[in-house]
Amino acid sequence: MKVHQIIPNQLIKTEWGEPSTHVDYEFRAMEKGTLVVIKSYGFSQTGEDLLKIINDNTGGFTTVLDGCKAYLEHGINLRLIEDKFPQK
Numbered sequence: 001m002k003v004h005q006i007i008p009n010q011l012i013k014t015e016w017g018e019p020s021t022h023v024d025y026e027f028r029a030m031e032k033g034t035l036v037v038i039k040s041y042g043f044s045q046t047g048e049d050l051l052k053i054i055n056d057n058t059g060g061f062t063t064v065l066d067g068c069k070a071y072l073e074h075g076i077n078l079r080l081i082e083d084k085f086p087q088k
Contacts, residue, residue, distance in 0.1 A: 019044050036065060 001016035012025040026037040038061050045053050067080040 015042075038065075 001014050003012065003014050005011065005013040009029075010027055014023045014025075015021070016023065021040060021042040024039040026039070028035040028037065040054075040057050040061075043050055043053055063080050063084060067078050070076045070078045
């Protein structure tokens with residue numbers, strides 16, 4: 001992964017994967033916490049292949065954010081990544 005820009009408490013712009021795509025993490029202050037908006041773009045796929053990639057990315061980012069929320073707010077490591085992709 002390559003980090004292109006960091007604006008503390010606002011934005012992290014990255015590029016990763018092969019072929020590479022761009023992922024922006026936007027942080028927006030809310031009354032009861034922070035909203036994280038993830039924008040992923042620059043895909044070379046089209047049609048059904050693009051829909052599959054979008055679905056997989058959405059699920060992956062959701063899993064990671066769920067784990068981060070549990071850890072940051074309650075100190076609980078849900079081990080979501082290890083459980084989803086166990087080492088044999």
